[in-house]
Amino acid sequence: MTQDLFPAPWLVNTLLDQGFVNQRQSELAQQPVPYNLTHWLATHFDAVQLAKCKEAQLEDRLIGPLLTQLGWATVNQKSLIVQGKHAKPDWCLLLEPAQANELVDSANHALISAICESKAWGKTLDTGKADRKRNPHHQLQDYLSTLRVRFGVLTNGRIWRLYDTNKVTAKKSFIEFDLAAICALDEGSEQHAALALFAFFFGRHTYVPPAAAGEPTAIEQAIADSADFTLGVEENLKAVIYGYAGEDSLFEIMGRAIQRANPKASMAAVYENSVVLLFRLLFVVYFEDKNHDLLARHPFYQRFSLGRIFGNLRHMPDADAKRHDGVFALKQLFEMLDEGAEDIDIPLFNGGLFDAQRAPLLTQPKIFDNATLRQILEKLLYKTHRGDTLFDTRRDFKNMSVTHLGRIYEGLLEFRFEKAAETAVYLEYESATTKGRAVEAYFDAYDTALIRKEKGFKALREISVRQGDVYLKSASNSRKTSASYYTPTVLSEPLVKAAVDQALQQAAAQGKALMDLKILDNACGSGHFLVEALNYLTDLALDRLDGDAGLQALVKQEGDKIADQLRFLNLDYHPDDAQILKRALLKRCIFGVDLNPFAVELARLSLWMDSFIFGTPLSFIEHHVQHGNALMGASVQDFIAYNATEVQQNDLFVDNLSARFDELRGVMHELDAMRDTTPAEVEQSKRLWATSIAPKLNLLSRALSFICTRRALLAEGNDRDCEALSKTPDLLRDLFDESRTKTAALRQVETYARKYRFFHYEVAFPEAFAGASKGFDVIVGNPPWDKTKFADTDFFPQYHSNYRSLKNTEKAAVQKRLLESAHIRAAYESALAVAEAANEYYKDKTVFPLNKGSGDGNLFRLFVERNLGLLCPGGNLSYVLPSALMFEEGSLGLRRHILSECRLAFFHSFENRRPIFPDVDSRYKFASMQVVNAAPSSSDPPIDTAFYLFEVADLQRPDVHVPYPLATVKALSPEQWALMELRDRRDLPILQKCYGAFPALSAQWLDFRRELHMTDDKDLFIEQPAPGLLPLYEGKMIWQYSHAFDKPQYWLDGAEFNARLHKKELHRMAQDLAMPKAALAAFGRAVRYDREFTRLAFREIARDTDERTLIFSLLPKDCGLGHTLFANAAKTYLPAPDGGVAVEAVSPLRLLFALAWFNSVPADWLGRFMIQIH
Incomplete structure (x- = not known):
């Protein structure tokens, strides 16, 4: 780009940030060049004469002496064997002369600080080929890998490269100096700065460990500082x-x-x-x-x-x-x-x-x-x-x-x-309310005036926005955003590696080629999981290239076409084998979906940037990275089942549906076979898509969208419209007729398909469902963690930044004021309607049967269920998701399916203490997980589990891994099938002994339940106390043995409170007496409310990461409970001798026993294995 980024023709840098290198060079230029390097090179570096030397002569005359001048002790051509692998590098670079004899005698490769591989003057240091015997780049990489040495030097005397192999990938990262060009510079500031930089990267002092143990070397620190x-x-x-x-x-x-x-x-x-x-x-x-x-x-x-x-x-x-x-x-x-x-x-x-x-x-x-x-x-x-x-x-x-x-x-x-x-202000400010933290967001005139009155208000920046x-x-009313749930590379890379490794292991058993793998992320966002999967797949393909005839043929065929194209354009370079492989793998193996159309554009952009070869067109990947709702779609089997059960007719078009999909798959294979290497191939791909694929795809998609439209109409409460659509004459024939587009029914189907972005995997990615092994080999990613139920707190913060922290009356006032604006009310009503319809859609037990009865829906659970159904036999789902999947009651159906029908390979649970996700609560727990689509067997290894991890690097420690047999899961949690969170291997036998020592306490007298919901029942809450009102208890108000840990924030009117609970009490009475509800009308006066009794309660918002996890207290009579408290069922309805209904309360002695046990240290220790964050 501009000259200031590339000031030095003698430097090539793909290792460090060039801005950092420029900064370090300026600092070094202020000091003398070490090692007397300037004088030595002036005496010994004669490019004309050195160019005439053979490799051995060059080593003797320049390379060896220069390494010595740079402070290194060296051992030349030493044969070393590590775990059966042989390496014989040209130079082993050591910090101390005494280490040379020790290395010769002991062959202890741990003594080596760096390796130098030297070649003849003018020899190309990297041919771009995967040939590991003839390409110097790969020779050095192999030596470094075998000897487990991080740093390597590759030189032909003229060019000097430094590699850091702390992270080995197909991307070639090095810093390269043209020593001949440096020595040819006029003696002055530029040559001085260049030699100072050269001496820093290749001189011994940079690699000497500091005196303080555990501190990084100068080179390690420089690389970290650059990052x-x-x-x-x-x-x-x-x-x-x-x-x-x-x-x-x-x-x-x-x-x-x-x-x-x-x-x-x-x-x-x-x-x-x-x-x-x-x-x-x-x-x-x-x-x-x-x-x-x-x-x-x-x-x-x-x-x-x-x-x-x-x-x-x-x-x-x-x-x-x-x-x-x-x-x-x-x-x-x-x-x-x-x-x-x-x-x-x-x-x-x-x-x-x-x-x-x-x-x-x-x-x-x-x-x-x-x-x-x-x-x-x-x-x-x-x-x-x-x-x-x-x-x-x-x-x-x-x-x-x-x-x-x-x-x-x-x-x-x-x-x-x-x-x-209306007029608004974007305000960045501090005040006593913000506690010294800068806050910035948009505020209307009303809120701006209030903020300016805050104590200690200081405006840091103001931007006026006129009407x-x-x-x-x-959505947060602020410009400051951090992509809260963007998965950091430190977490996503090992997950991708585990996913692809498992898939290749399975592929080898099935005789499937690497290039036939299908990898999906159906919440792909910017595509970074897909980019990492493509990179890792390319690394593996490159490693296999020498022994894989199919990959060799591909690289040669594509390389020849690219070379022809480059010759035509007079471009004097040839791409590496790795670049050619990556381009081909992109079009065959990578699939993505996202609900946001711009996420799809961004994912395509990321993949293009990572695989583009100048001189070749951008690959046509529109059919592999698509826009749609990954959770709203139908399958061919859904359509056939509808026809069999609802229509009950043998329609010709339906009978031929499978044949239509087979035809589509054939054309898609033809499209995938095109590499898009030349402009002609790109145009052919587009033409094939437009003429042969899109028309077939549109008809099949329309047929499946009809199934989803029926579901959506029912979710919206439009039963009548759904019935009318289903009874449309000749509808099935019209769905498959290309000439029929204008009927009311077809327009309705297309309208709903656009509205909800239905996505049908068999139509969108038919090549993944061809053959006997239908589905994806890998589904990897981080699904959304959001609840499906609409919440005001997800809407109003875009107009009022601190909405979530307001009291209910303040929230109500803000809502009232905002909804007086017509455009805000319209947006609110639209968001509410769409969210509620989607929530009802997801509750359909025929669509998501494993999520049936799971309470409030959560998208991550829905993604897990959908994706388990998209895996091919032996395929794996590798996900980052809330740890609650393996613990919470709402995930029971999914958990049972995973543990009974699939194989849970690993489950590694993290606390966000460091934090890995900066904008997520530090106490929140999430996990990396792999589920293999294969029935469990007695020969399977135990589940690899780890809990309470703070960093991904913790997984490198063997002691954090706890093998967890499937039989133990069922034994310790026979009802919930939940994992216990084990800190180390010692916990498991203790737990097994505890669970086997005593029978469980009876749920007949020790059952817990909620009373009021803080959102759904907020109309009952009174914010000011008054005589006769009942206090509303919340979880934060109690501690162990104390019901007065905090003061109440809300109060209740007793009559209104009773009216709200009356139907629930009648339902409990019917259950206790085994009577139909209709027969209870005569017993209404026998209702007794739980608040009439002393109750045992515990806090819901408690974590196994808190000081105490189980927090129980007795509660006084005449109080209500918010949903952050669970209280015991205080009484049981019994038949009375006189034919009426009596009540039996739980014994106070039993409550006291339970109170003492649950607040004990042993109970708390047991509870920590089961309790998750709210």
Whole structure:
């Protein structure tokens, strides 16, 4: 891109953030070059003479002496054997001379600090081939892996590379110095700085451990500091995009300009076009950074590049600020990348990202003047600080992780553009209320006035939004977002590895090839699980390439086509085997789904960025990463079952349904076989999709959407409409007739399909359901953790930031004020209707039978059930999800199915103490889990469990793993089939002894239940005390043996309280007396309420991570209970001798016994194995 990021032609860096390297170089340049290196090289480094040396001569004349000059003790050509593997590196680099003899005598590879592999002058250090015997790059990697040495040096005398193999992947990470070019520099500041940097990375002192045990070496610290530097730059980029921490929102600047140029466009269209523009810019800047050296040699590209556009804007005269030649050049660049320009050897990118029709608002003239476009590009390219551009810190996109960039951009999915209905202020402030913490959000005039009156108020930043202005807004009413549930790489990478390893083990047993694996993430977000799966699959394919004839043929065939394409474009490079493999695997193996259409765009972008080869088009992956609701869909069997049970007719079209799917699968295999290596192949893929696949897909999708439309109508309460749709004459024939599109029934089906985004896996991904092994080999990811039930607390915070923390009366006042605005009321009613219909849809026991009766629905449970049904035999579901799945009562149905019908391979439970998810409560528990779709057998190994983990690295310790036999699960939890949370292996035999020592306490007198719900019954709650009112007890008000731990916040009117519970008491009476409810009318006066008795209660919101987990207390008579307290069933209804109804209370002695036991340390110890966070 711009010259300030790539100042040194003698340096190639894919290991560290270039901004960090520049900073470290400046620091080192202030000091003398160590090791007398400048003088030594001036004396010994004669490039002309050294170029004439053979490899052995070069080692003797330059490489060996230079390593010695850099402080290393060396052992040359030492044969070493580690676990049967042989290695004979050219140089073992040691810290002390005495270690040389020790290494020779003992062959102890732990003495080695680094390895140096040397080649002849001018020999290519990396051929790009997977040949591990002839490619120096792979030779060094193999030595480092065999000898378990982290750092390696690869050199041909002229070029010196340093590798860090702390994390080995197909991505080649190294820092490379051209020593000949450095020595050819004029003696002065640049040569001095270059040699100082060279000495730092290759000199002995950098690798010496500090005196303090456990402290990192200088090289380890530098790598860690670079990662922190990159993180700081990424966090700043996020602040710049969204507009917080003192930054103006780059995205908002785009949206406002696009809206001004398109005043009639909807806010949704402005948002969509802004997202496309941002994605285009991200792709181009990443592409130009990553391919800088290649593009620098290209005779034409630099004339049109984004770097050139910004360079011209940066140095434009003031008079040009209001002109529009910058955006003209940008549009020209996008058009050129979309269509290619063969006359000037620029290939087409295609893929749809740069298609003008994808973002029609961007085609309008004069969208951005030069000043605005410069502002956008400047913020994108350079780090900033509270609005000021730091031109000395250029963002190094080529060394940013694609998954990290996805995390930044995934936050956009929570935002939207709005036109301000009234004047508002975006306020960043501190006050006594915020306890010194900066808070920033949008506030209307009413709330702003209240905030300004807070004690200690201090405004840090204010942005006024006038009525009618376009502004950026999120669901939290703040611009600050962190993609709360974005799974960090430290958690997702090992999960992906475990998932793919298990699938390959199964594939080997079934004779399935690596390239035939099917990997799905159906809540894919930015696609980072898919990117990691693609990377790992590529690593494995590369390792197998030498011995896999099929992969070899693929690489040769694709490599030859790419080479032809590159020759035609006069591009003088050839991609690595790993790049070729990754591109092919992307189109065959990777599948994604997301409900948010922009998440789908982002996932495609992430996959393209990670697999793109300059000179080849972007792969056509629209059919593999799709938009839809992963939970709302139907199967072919659902349709056939409907026809058999409801219609009861042998319809020709239905009978041939399986044949239609077989035909579709055949065409999809043909599409997958195309590699999209050339423009012609991309066009053929698109043509095949448009002419042969889309028409068939649309008909089959329409048929299955009919099933889902019936379910949705019933969920909405429209039974009459559902019946009318089902009785439509000739409906089945019309569903499969391409010419029939205008009937009312078909329009209704298509309307509902769009409304709910029905997604039918067999239609969308037919190639995954072909053959005998139908389904996906791997389903991996992190599903949503949200409840399906609509909650006001999920809606109103977008208009009132602290809504969740308000009292009920304050919430009611805020609701009343906000809902007086017509646009807010319309949005509220729409969100409520959609959420309630979806919730009812998910409750359908024919759709999600394993979630039947599970209380309030939760999306993670629904995803688990849906995905277990999508696995092929032996396939695995590898998920990050709440630990509650294996403990809570609401997951019982799922848990029974997993433990009885599948094999739970591992379950590793974490506490979020560190935290791994920054915006999730630190006490919250989540787990990584793998379920294999295979019936359990007696020969299966125990479940690999681990609990109370704080970091993923804890799993490296063998002592945290607890083998948990399936028989033990059933023995310790025969009713709930729940796992006990074991801290170590010693807990299990103790638990088994405890459970076998005494019989269980009887539920006849020790059953617990709730009374009132804090949301559903809030109309009963009175906020001010008065004579005659009853206190409402909540969990926070009790402690062990104390009912007065805190004061009540709400009170109840006794008569209203009784009226609310009367029907429930009649129901209990009917159960106790085994009488029909109709017969109880005469006994209404015999009702006794639980509040008339002393009760034993425990807090629900208690965790096994608290000081005490079981918190029990006796409660006085005449009080009500909120749902955070469970109280014992205080009495039983019995037949009275006189024919009436009597009541028998639980014995006080029994209550006291239970109180003492449950508050005891042994009971608390047992309870901690079972209790989860609320």
